[in-house]
Amino acid sequence: DTGVSQDPRHKITKRGQNVTFRCDPISEHNRLYWYRQTLGQGPEFLTYFQNEAQLEKSRLLSDRFSAERPKGSFSTLEIQRTEQGDSAMYLCASSFETAFSGYTFGSGTRLTVV
Amino acid sequence: AQTVTQSQPEMSVQEAETVTLSCTYDTSENNYYLFWYKQPPSRQMILVIRQEAYKQQNATENRFSVNFQKAAKSFSLKISDSQLGDTAMYFCAFQPFYGGSQGNLIFGKGTKLSVKP
Numbered sequence: 001d002t003g004v005s006q007d008p009r010h011k012i013t014k015r016g017q018n019v020t021f022r023c024d025p026i027s028e029h030n031r032l033y034w035y036r037q038t039l040g041q042g043p044e045f046l047t048y049f050q051n052e053a054q055l056e057k058s059r060l061l062s063d064r065f066s067a068e069r070p071k072g073s074f075s076t077l078e079i080q081r082t083e084q085g086d087s088a089m090y091l092c093a094s095s096f097e098t099a100f101s102g103y104t105f106g107s108g109t110r111l112t113v114v
Numbered sequence: 115a116q117t118v119t120q121s122q123p124e125m126s127v128q129e130a131e132t133v134t135l136s137c138t139y140d141t142s143e144n145n146y147y148l149f150w151y152k153q154p155p156s157r158q159m160i161l162v163i164r165q166e167a168y169k170q171q172n173a174t175e176n177r178f179s180v181n182f183q184k185a186a187k188s189f190s191l192k193i194s195d196s197q198l199g200d201t202a203m204y205f206c207a208f209q210p211f212y213g214g215s216q217g218n219l220i221f222g223k224g225t226k227l228s229v230k231p
Contacts, residue, residue, distance in 0.1 A: 042221035
């Protein structure tokens, strides 16, 4: 297992377009998290899955955002009708549900909306 | 709501010296975890050190140690013998633990540490 993988690493899109990001977690981890990080700030929680169930969504996750984790494996995060304020690093992380192990983070997808 | 505060946006230290990064948090929970994560420039976030709230003994990982003061809700990170590779953003993070299951990580805004040769 090579850790948490995110694709693409960088995405530049025009305002109003839809974008989709993918995250492949560590296979043994049943939890998968999405965070957003803007320049000079700490990561902010967006949503998380336990297996295939989406258990919590932050109020930061507007109706334009949707996340899925079919079959409890990889996850996708889609942003519809992108806005300039969506420009950020989108981080994915995975963990066990109960272990005191912290999260393993991916390298992130940097989104720039022009 | 739980919050994490890092009061030092930027710090610098000379190579081989010791530096301490501050972190305070606010919670009404009794059972939780605390972490320090490191995010080098343009690289992924990695775990530096972790502490269980019910353990009074401060965690240590090689050159990294913490000073955990539960009553004061303080969790500082000490880096000894600083190295150039320690240059990074450091994030303090809080994680509640509910009935055997982890809650979400809540991060502070980070401290940018520069180690100077």
